[in-house]
Amino acid sequence: MASKRASSRSPSPALESAHNSPQCPSKRTKSAPGILASHRIFILQAKLSHTDISEIFDLADSADADVVGSPDEADIVITAIGMRKRLERHIDWNLAVSVELSLASKRKALVTPDWLRDSVAQGSSLPCADYAALPDLNLKEEEHQDEKRPSSKSESRFTSLHGSLPPARSQSPPRAAHADVTPPAFLLPPPVPPPDVELDHTAHLCCSRPSSLIYVNQPLCAALDVLRRSRALESNERSALSYGRAIASIKAFPRTITAKERGEVQKLPYIGAKISKMIDEYLFHGHIPEVEEMRQSERFKALSLFTTVYGIGPTTARTLYDRGLRSLRDLEAYYEVDTGFTPVENNESPDLNIRIALGLREELMLTIPRKEVEAIHATIMDHLNTVEPGCVSTIAGGYRRGKPESNDIDIIFTHPNAKSAKNLCGRLVERLRSAGLVTHVMHLSGFHEYDALRTAQWDSLEKALTVYRTPNNGQHRRVDLICALPETYWTAVVGWTGATMFQRDLRLAAKSVGLKFDSSGLTRRRDSRLTFPRSEKEIFDIIGIPWVNPTLRNTDA
Known part of the structure; x- marks a missing residue:
């Protein structure tokens, strides 16, 4: 029998129209079939735990x-x-009042989860009035208590997330490839905002x-980026960040x-006296003297x-330079990469990874047209849906930003099912390797426990940084494969879309x-509580x- 669960997982009434999930088959045997067949239920997920929601x-x-997609x-x-x-924060109060005042008639009811638990346990629909979630007698007292509690803009937004995503139910494997698979609503792209929504180019x-x-x-911006890169190459992160911020500000002008x-x-964010002087030099002379000097620097090159x-x-790079290396030929000699070098399988040794990258450098330096990106993506998805339908x-990164x-x-x-x-x-990597499509795995990591304190550099997603060989002409390409659990899918998409400065300011x-x-999620700082948005826009x-x-x-130059 098909489950009647609809889009009640959507985060709020305002977003529900963008999150109507498809029905999916259920293989569960019902303990009390049909006892609530005449009831239309909306599940408001705020304050419910992951276990409770499931x-x-x-x-x-x-x-x-x-189970319907709207309280209305x-x-x-x-x-x-x-x-x-x-x-x-979740339901319009006029609707809430109409629901609450109609308890006596039992046409509608605002009830606690215990009503559903007890009804199923007893095999019949119990009186809703006995499980009122917001009784009239207690409403004012509870509201007064709530006003005494500290609140903030962030807590209000955070609480409106309705907790974490419940695990998806098992689905029958689709017969066709990925293009014919209808994903759950929370995995669908968000609607594009109206065209009249304008962004402020002077935003901080x-x-x-x-x-x-x-x-x-x-x-x-290209001229200023020379100075940004020179600071980054010398690990002067503070100065590099200052140039990066200035470039991002000028880009939006x-x-x-x-x-x-x-x-x-001069009034734009992060345009100080030093950058203003460089802009003046550029306007009056057509170049910035410090930039031209840096471009001629042997060390910078x-x-x-x-x-x-x-x-x-x-x-x-600085270590290699200090050892006297100056060119690619020097690098090849240092890492023992000769003309006849054939890349071999690696064991995540940094030096071996560099040898592989040097041996394939001419191919890996070539840019990848959008059509080829899409073709590689389609091939990988065909294999992925064979592994797990x-x-x-x-496709994230520069492709998603329109490059x-x-x-x-x-x-x-x-996959909609977390398991x-x-x-x-x-x-997926093993299948691609068996098919001769992945020749080298430069890095492979599995899921690990979420690091709320950010003590690790990497996020908690599964990743495989690979060298992919196209089946038509054997061209080698760098392809990064990132697997997210369904509840972290959209934070992963946003995090891996970039650009660098955009991500940095998003964190700020x-x-x-x-x-x-x-990329692993949103965390409330005061108690490290994780939440998982159901769309990019959210x-x-x-x-x-x-x-x-x-x-x-x-945002980057």
Whole structure:
């Protein structure tokens, strides 16, 4: 029998129209079939734990209840909320009052989860009035108590998430490839905001500003980026960050900077006296003397060249330079890469990874057109859905930000069933390797416990950083495969979409409202409580910033 569970997992009434989930088959045997067949139930998930949500959905399904996607459609609203102020974060109070006042007639009811538990246990629909979630006699007292509790903008947004995502039910494997699989509603892309929604180019954080791929002040930003890269290569992170912020601010400026615009440009975020002077030099001379000097620096050119090789960061590059290396030929000799070098399987040895990257450097340095990105993605998804039918995925990185050509490919994927998503990255890599599509695995990691204190550099997702060989011409490409659990899918997509400065400021915006953000989820700072947004847009809504189309997140030069 098909489950009648609909989109009640959606985070709030305002978002429900974008989160109507498809029905999915259930193989469970009902303990009391049909006892709630005439009831339409809306499950308000706020204040319910992961376990409670899963239990309530199972009980509703076992009793044949019609779980609807909006409280307006429901006869019964199940909630753990007992205070008006908290309830108003999720349901319009006029609706809540109409539901509450109609308890006596039993046409509608606002009940605690115990009503469903006891009804299923006793095999009949029990009187709703005995399980009123917001009794009239206690409402004012509870509301008064709630007002005494400290609250904040971040807690209000956080609480509106309805807890974590309940585990998806088992689904019958689809017959067709990934293009024919209908994913659950929480894995569908968010609606694009109305075209009249404008972003403020003077916003303090670049995650709230529009940054298109092609912009009017590109030559100036490219010049300043030379100085940013030079600071980063010397591990002067503070100075590199200052240049990065200034570049992001100039990128969002909608007009070509001229002498007439100088006054307005100086008021932009992160444009201080030093950057203003460089802008003046650029306007009056057509170049910035410090930039030209840096471009001619042997050290800058060598370090820049070394860091184009996968596995060589600024620290390693400086070490190699100090040992007298200056060119790619020097690198090849140092790492014993000769003309006839054939890459071999690695064991995640840094030096061996660098040898592999050097041996394949000419191919890996070639950019990848969008059509080829899409073809590689389609091939990988075909194999993925053979390994585990029903997966969904998103191409992230520069491709998602609209780049016509990419340096590498980032693919985020998951399965609606959390159990099926476990070790999915490793299983996919083994299949791709057996098919001759993955020749090298530069890094492979599985899921690990969430690090609330961010003591580790990596997030808690499954990852495989691979070298992929195209089946048509044998061209080697860098492909990063990232598997997320279904509840962390959208934070993973946002985190791996980039750009670097956009992600940095997104974390700052989250911090300003008492949250931590990374690809693994959103965490409340005061108690490390995790929450899992059900769409990309909801992440922005929780943090309290406007949703930015991925094509406007190109904050880096």
